[in-house]
Amino acid sequence: MLQSNIFEKLEYNKVVNYVSRYCHTEPGKQKLISLLPYETLFEAEREGQKVTEAKLLITEHDAPPFENIPDLKSELHLSRVGGAALTVSKIVQIAALASISRQLTLYLKKNREHAPLLAEYADFLYSEQLIQHHISRIINENGEVRDSASRELQSIRKEIISKSDDLRKMVQKICKSLAEQDIIRENYMTLRDGRIVVPVKAEYKRQIKGFIHSESSTGQTVYIEPQETLLLNNDIVSLHYAEQREIERILRELTARIGESAQELILSLDTIAILDTVFAKAAYSVECLGTFPELTEEGEMLIFAARHPLLLIKNGREKTVEFSIELEKQRTLLITGPNAGGKTVLIKAVGLLSLMAAAGFHIPAGQGSKMIFFRKFLIDIGDAQSIEDDLSTFSSHLKNIKLILDEADKNSLIILDEIGSGTEPDSGYAIAREVIEYLTSEKAWVFASTHLGKLKVLPYENEGVVNASMEFDLNNLQPTYRFRQGMPGSSYAIEIASRLGFSDQFIKAASDYAGNETNSVEKLLSDFELKSVQLSKKLREAEIELSRLNGLKQLYEQKNAEIKKEKNKILEKAGEEARKLIKDSEKLIHETIREIRSSGAEKGIVKKAVKNIENINEQTKNNFGKSIDSRKIINNFGLGDxxxxxxxxxxxxxxxxxxxxxxxxxxxxxxxxxxxxxxxxxxxxxxxxxxxxxGYDFNLDLKYKIDIRGYKPEEIEFEVIRFLDDAYSAGLKRVEILHGKGSGVLKNMVKKILSEHGHINKFYYASPEFGGEGITIAEISTD
Structure with missing residues (x-):
């Protein structure tokens, strides 16, 4: 069941209108704009799978061959009526339809392995070339009927050309004669009503026998068809009528041929519209980094890192605050907090994302999200005052709630904005509490926002209800729009008044009126909120400082590595020089020994000299080896040393x-x-x-993923290398680098960095449903 205003209230119509911009065909656009959630879980899941396949094709392979095609159903139906003749322009559009249909057939069959569900549509596309052949034989590439369309047409057009040449020569001769008599203004001819005429000066018009067709705006020139040309002009006009009759006959024949395949072409047009909507959804998924959630009719609801689709479109990813909701045992979420803090936006976002998922859209949420496939969407949002029905705002709310209570069941999503408002607070609380407890007992999924402080205790008395709130920065008196599950919020009315400069006496009196118990609870919530915001701020500052320290550490390690590299280079060079010196010395020593022997020295002296030289040589090698060998293995280490x-x-x-x-x-x-x-x-x-x-020890919040979109090129190398080194030091085996597709600059820089990094085993793009070429996955060596 869908309330009549559900799409307007949750702004689903705005999303589908936005996504329809990605459609290439008019039928596809109209189909998407009118798209409703599917009636069964199977249909919704299957559509989501098709969108996933389409996303894979446009990101990993090639885009489908769509073109701008209008809705040609009425023309195709007309082609089946005997004696009907379609216009040349419509026939040309039908030829384009047949061409695109055939191209799409080939495209889907080629990609059958990657998109098996989409490939099934190939069976419903018109793939014959017969219609294109018939049309191209009759109509040329300029959208004109060919001379060769029939022998009769060819004969008529030849005769028109011949008689037109005769007429032109005749008029030229007349113009020359009249020009010599200064009767015409210029020696030229022109056309009026499809007939050749000459421009005669007004004062000489009675001297020319013929038919006056028109005059100039000044009245000084009269356009006359000379009497000598009347018969020839009449012949040409008659031939043009004959030409038109023959063209109409040819078009009737061609229309009849189209009619023979009209049913197949209509089916093909419908199929192209379906494919167009699927690929439009895929393009939107690429834009919003969307995923298709796991859909179920029972179980838990898990929404990770989601963003409101319209805020994402309006503000961009960085400026749109994400939210996560985890409902396992509870089915009712009660959100409290100040005005303009984002409560209504959040519960509407849940409703909108649920509608989109049920319609087969990918949603802007994190991988692993799990949503319920709802069969009923019931809402009470906004001021529903009705002058026509003579209902107040509160009465209108009650009318909506009565409908909701009558229809609610375990397959219902119910959104209640500011429940209990519009009447006296105690009565509003009583009604609101009973409504929430009843809906919770019926196992309906309820997302409600309220200002009523008494409702904050309900989650502690009913295990099916969970508190939630929107964070508020009391220092700046501004909402942060961050969603917090499990903690009730405060209106912060008295705290805001105090910070805005109201007197202490005023604040004390207001607090007294609020009541000690209420004031204590609100103060506790306010203090908690303040500390929570401060803690969040300190955590963010700590993350920034940690990032800075990691950068310094990386810089140090880089410099240290450079020094070691330079040291090894010097040692290697020194080693080469030493080895050369030893080799030269050995050569010199042996030459000296030969000279000593040849000089007749005693054998004992020669033997002793050789022994001393060998000892010196060995000692030199040993000493040199000790000085440059930095890789000697020491085996006397043990655990705990x-x-x-x-x-x-x-x-x-x-x-x-x-x-x-x-x-x-x-x-x-x-x-x-x-x-x-x-x-x-x-x-x-x-x-x-x-x-x-x-020494000191603490747990690092080690991250396996980095998002470098928006970084300047000169910043990227430092950030990515630091990220990789931290991951290696922490023992991570796999990390992800989110760089997006764009122009490919960031992607290529990441590829270069990974290729040159010493600790990367291999790297590759993520699978299409997880981001495709927009995310690079790197596997880190553990050596």
């Missing part, structure tokens, strides 16, 4: 050892670092003690 990373001040404790890879994991308090044993040395007792005293 205090160690130090060479060439750094980093001290930690071994928590893991791998005998195969000769690596160890050491804990430094904040991080766990995976290093080779060759890079470790035992830490001194004093160093280990100092490190233990100065």
């Amino acid at each position: 205090s160690v130090k990373i060479k060439d750094t001040q980093t001290i930690g404790t071994i928590v893991e050892l791998n005998s195969d890879s000769k690596k160890a994991v050491i804990s430094t308090g904040v991080l766990k670092v995976n290093v080779s044993l060759s890079e470790l040395e035992p830490a001194g007792k004093k160093e280990a003690t100092a490190a233990a005293k100065s």
Whole structure:
């Protein structure tokens, strides 16, 4: 059941109108604008799956070959009527329909593997070329009937050309003669009513025998058809009539041929309209980063990181506050809080998202969202005062609520805005409480907003009801529009009055009137709200500071790596020079030995000299090896040992050892670092003690995903590398980088960074339903 004003009240019509902009055909646009939620869960789920397939095609493959096609149903029905003749322009449009239908058939069959549900529509599309062949044989690319359309037409047009040439020559001769007599203003001819005439000066009009067709606006020129040309002009006009009759006959024949396939073309037009709406929904899903929620008729409702669709369209993603709702055992959500804080917007968003999901739309919400497929949508929103029915605002609300109570069941979504308002508070509370408790007992899904403070205790007395509120910043006296489930809100009337400068006496009196109990509860909520906002602010500041420190850490590690690289380069160069020196020295030594031997020295002296030289050579090699070998494996480390990373001040404790890879994991308090044993040395007792005293440990809010859309190009490399290094240090195995599609600049920068990073095993795009080429997934090595 749908109330008559449900689409207007929840603004569903605005969403479908917006999405219809993505349609290419007029039938598709009209179908989308009039689209209603499906009657069965199966239909809604199947439509959502089709939209997912279409989204995959337009993001991962190629777009469908749509063109702007008008609604041609009336023309196609007319083509089946005997003797009917369609206009050339409509026939050309039907040819376009047949062409697009055939192209779409090929497109769907080509992508059958990626879109099996959409591929089923290929069977309902007109794929024959016969109609196109007939039409193209009769009508050319300029939308004109060809001379070759029939022998009779070709003959008539040849005769028209011949007689027109004769007439032109005759008139030219007349004009030349009249021009010599200064009777015509200029030596030229023109057309009037399809007949060739000459422009004669008004004062000479009686000197020319013929038929006057018109005069100039000044009256100084008269356009006369000379008597000599009348018969030839008449012949040409008659031929034009004959041409038109033949064209109409040809069009009747062509229309009859179209009529033979009219039913197939009508079915094809309907199918194209359906496909157009599906791909329009897919385009909208790409725009809003939408997902299709899991739909169910029973169970829990889980909405993650959702945004109001219209606010998202108006304000953009960054300026639209997201919300999440988790209802498992409870089915009634009671939202309290100040005016203009976003209560109404939120409950309307739930209703709108539910309508959209039931109509097969992807919704702007996070992956894993789960929604109920409602069969009834019942609402009471806004001022429903009726002059016609002589009803007050409150009476109108009661009339709506009576209808809701009569119709409510477990498959109903009920939205009640400011329930209990419009009358005296105690009576309003009594009615509102009974309505909510009744609907909760009927297992209906209820989303209600209220200003009535007494209703805040209801969730503590009825396990089927849960409190919620909209956050309010008391320091700035502004709503933050952040939704908080599980905590009631306050109107903050007295607190706002106090901060606006009302006197202490005024505030005290107002508090007394409010009552001690009410005032205490409101003050408690106010204090909690203030502390909550302050805590949120500090958390955000801490995140910013942590990000800054991570940046400094990254910079330090980068510089340290550069120094190590430079050191290794110097050592390598020194090693090459030393090896060359040793080689040259060996050569020189052997030459010297040969000279000593050749000089006749005693064998003992020669042998002793050779031995001394070999000892020096070996000692040089050993000393050099010790100075440049930074990779010697030390095997006397054990779990729990205090160690130090060479060439750094980093001290930690071994928590893991791998005998195969000769690596160890050491804990430094904040991080766990995976290093080779060759890079470790035992830490001194004093160093280990100092490190233990100065060490600190806390849980980092490690993130597996980063969104770099909106970053400047010069910022991206720093942010992404820092993110990857943090993830590697934290032991994450898989991360996501959200860069969007756009022009591809961000995507290519991310690809380059990942290709050059030392800890990335592989990377690839997300699956289409999770963002496709707009998200890159990177797998991090654990070595």
